[in-house]
Amino acid sequence: MAKDQPTPTLQDVATAAEVSTATVSRCLNFPDQVTESTRNKVLKAVKALSYSPHFGARAMASRRTNTIGAIIPTMENAIFARGLQAFQDELHEHGFTMLVASTSYRADIEEEQIRALVGRGADALLLIGHERSPDIYRFLETQNVPALVTWAFDTRLPRPSIGFDNRKAMREMALRVIELGHRNLAFISARTTLNDRAKARQLGIEDAMVASNLVSGDLYMVETVYGIEQGSIAFEQVLKAAPQTTAIFCGNDVLGVGALRRAREMGVRVPEDVSIIGFDDIDLAEIAYPALTTVHVPHREMGRRAGKALAELVTNGTSIEAIELDASLVFRDTLAPVKN
Amino acid sequence: MAKDQPTPTLQDVATAAEVSTATVSRCLNFPDQVTESTRNKVLKAVKALSYSPHFGARAMASRRTNTIGAIIPTMENAIFARGLQAFQDELHEHGFTMLVASTSYRADIEEEQIRALVGRGADALLLIGHERSPDIYRFLETQNVPALVTWAFDTRLPRPSIGFDNRKAMREMALRVIELGHRNLAFISARTTLNDRAKARQLGIEDAMVASNLVSGDLYMVETVYGIEQGSIAFEQVLKAAPQTTAIFCGNDVLGVGALRRAREMGVRVPEDVSIIGFDDIDLAEIAYPALTTVHVPHREMGRRAGKALAELVTNGTSIEAIELDASLVFRDTLAPVKN
DNA sequence: ATGCAAAATGCAAGCCCTTACATTTCTGTG
DNA sequence: CACAGAAATGTAAGGGCTTGCATTTTGCAT
Known part of the structure; x- marks a missing residue:
């Protein structure tokens, strides 16, 4: 870690190029404010010293x-x-760098991470879902750090978001499922803590049930953490506790695939005995056998749009426009009409 | 973006707590150098002003x-x-934040990103694979930014790395495949540009062929980009150009799964007609039907170890010790003895 | 009480850049 | 060829924090 030859500074470049530091700075930041000859001198010096500006300064x-x-x-x-990935690609295009932190779905960690990134000088933040303590939103406001919510869309909230309506998407899927004659439904959900998307999906199913004259309280729920194995366990649990179930919704494809696997292991035929529906449409869904019926979510599109919006916001102050993207239903092989 | 009330500074906290800025600074960075009573005053002021240190400063x-x-x-x-994810979890534990950039496997972008992150003040860098221009390594040295190579392991190189020996792992797998009687082998490889891992895997297969008295030049190679669909296309290509092939190695599971899919579509039975072998052991491999035989790579472990090593290097100057992790063979259902 | 080393705190000099403003050098025109 | 105005460059003032060194306070043995 010894700094043998100290890293060159703007001053060093200025001296080498025989101009002032201001000129060097301008040359680097606004090249056309500087004569070509000067620019060349400076750039030569920069290269010669392999200078790179000090970020903190x-x-x-x-x-x-x-x-x-x-x-x-x-x-x-x-x-x-x-x-x-899409988010970072877009940011990169706009000259921004991405700082990443993850929360493992824990509210306390999320709060800590938000503070950490703000402390790090993030010019803006990308957040997942709306649900978090008001304190945090207040903090962001105080710190003057704009935040954009994605993976969710809800116009009733004051914050702009770029995403899709989880509830609506799931409602539509559930409507189709019910149309196929399914009456005994179950939902293997992701944990609903700090995850308003999971809750919204549940509400979507219930909406559809109500609209179809079913009793929403009859939806058999299992809540579990993310993971294929968890999906498997939950599947077995559902069939044990509610053996009459004919269609199982899963909060995401990973759980869905887990359910599918256990169905095979238990000799339960999909979709003949029971239909399984996922959510997200990741690769896994298509590769699973039988291929999983699911809700396609435009993840990349969300990332890209969010990146663009945030970059423009920081650069020009262009305020963020809420964007609702569409989630579409993808019918594959795990959904079939209920047996008569 | 208007800075209504300017963000509080260290000075503000100092004033509020009636101490000097130095004391506040120490209180925040080395809490035990400060009396408890002073510390309380300061922390109270910090909280009251909801102060957060300026990163750049x-x-x-x-x-x-x-x-x-x-x-x-x-x-x-x-x-x-x-x-x-594992890398970032580990860093977080050590009080570090992660800056991420991606290259899309392009050398020029990688170079740009390395410079960008160094410019951003990264204290150290995590890199994938050894292969890159000497200029870059020189640049890192000049800038005094330590870099750790992962996802590969090669003691012949001067740089420490934490990873596994791609060549050796693939050689072992190939040995097993050949033992099962396969003589006509093909390899659907990821692009080998800026990807020494892909190259190493090829060499591993060839090593095994040579060791088994086969002609390494007989390995039928198709090089393609990452993606399920690409794997499918390559599979078809292999069977068209080299119909006698009985075992197809794939550079990664995604390609393997793509191959598997096309096999099914083409009515080629796996593993009866042709065996397919993946690499990485991601979820997809287990879920695929039939489940993919593959090489398990300890990705999380690599990330975790790398995070630890780098954090310690930056914090204490502990030099990095090269670590070779083991990749193991996972036999599932896509590999079988060659038909007599 | 007194003196002294150790612990706590304060002072102030940077760290390296950007940018408002001042100054110099060009440019084209009368 | 002089001169106004534009363009290019220079000057210097911060920006918020850390840290070496100086100073004050504390705790303890005498």
Whole structure:
């Protein structure tokens, strides 16, 4: 870690190029404010010293970091990894760098991470879902750090968001399922803590039940954590506790695939004996056998749009426009009419 | 973006707590250098003003950012997402924040990203694979930014790395495959540009062929980009061009799963007609039908170890010790003895 | 009480850049 | 060829924090 030859500073470049530090700074930040000959001198010096500006100093002097933070539950979940990749690609295009933190779906960690990224000088934040303590929203306001909510869309909330309506999407899927004659429904849900999306999906199913003259309270719920194995366990649990179930909704494809696996292991035929429906439409859903019927979520699109909106917000102050994207139903092989 | 009430500074806290800025600073950074009563006063003031230190200023004064950069090909690939998650968890535990950039497997972008993250003040860098231009390594040295190579392990190189020996792992798998009587082998590889892992896996197969008295030149190679669909296309290509093939190695599970899918579509039975072998052991491999035989790579473990090593390096100057992890063979249902 | 080392605190000099403002150098025109 | 105005460059003042060193306070043995 020994700093043998100290890293060159703007001053060193200025001296080498025989100009003032201001000129060097301008040359680097606003090249066309500088004569070509001067620019060449400076760039030569920069190269010769292999100078690279000191980030902290720059951040301090300009009060901007060109860094945007993203706080997601976990990258292990393909839907976030996917969206995040698109987000970062977009940011990169706009000259921003991405700072990432994850929460493992824990509210306390999320709060800590938000503070940490703000402390790090993030110019803006990407957040997943609306639900979090008012304190945090207040903190962000005080710190003057704009935050954009994604993976959810709800116009009733004051904050702009870019995402889709989880409740509506699930309602539509549930409506189709009920149309196929299913009356005994179950829902293997992700944990609903700090996860308003999971809750919204449940409400969507219940909406459809009510609209179809079923009793929403009859929806058999199992709540579990993320994971294939968890889906398997939950599946078995559902069939034990509510053997009359003919259609099982899953909060995400990973749980769905887990359910599917256990069905095979238990000799339960899908979709003949029971239908299974996922959510997200990740690769796994298509590869599963039989291929999983699910709700397609435009993860990449969300990431991209969010990146664009945030970059523009920070750069020009363009305020964020809420965008509702569409989730679509993907019918594959795990859903069939109920047996007469 | 209007700064209504300017953010509180260290000075403000100092004034409020009736102490000097130095004391506040110490109170925040080295709490035990300060009397309890003073500490309480200060912390109260911090809370009251909801003060949060200015990152740039801190970075500038301390010459450290507590930020570590990770540059990976893409988060869309579950193996990197997984490893990165573990990496970031570990960093977080040590008080570091992670800066992420991705390269889409392009050398020029990688170079740009490395420079960008160094410019951002990353205290250290996580890199994937050894292969990159000497200029970059020189640059890192000049800038005094330590870099750790992961996802690969090769003691012949001067740089420490934490990972596994791709060549050896693939050789072992290939040996087993050949033992089962397979003589006509093919390899659907990921692009080998800026991807020494892919190359190493190829060499591993060839090693095994040579050791088994086969001609390594007989390995039928198809090189393609990452993606299920690409795996499908490549599979068809292999069977068209080399119909006598009985075992197809794939550079990763995603390609393997794609191959599997096309096999089913084409009516080619796996493993009866042809065996398919993946690499990585991601969820997809287990879920695929039939379940994919593959090489299990300890992605999380790599991420965790790398995070630990880098955090300690930056914090205490503990030099990095190269660590070779084991990849293991996972035999599932896509590999069988060759038909007599 | 007194004196002294150790612990706590304060002072002030940077750290490296950006940018408002001042100054110098060009440019084109009369 | 002089001159106004534009363009290019220079000057210097911060920006918020850490830290070496100086100073004050504390705790304890005498």
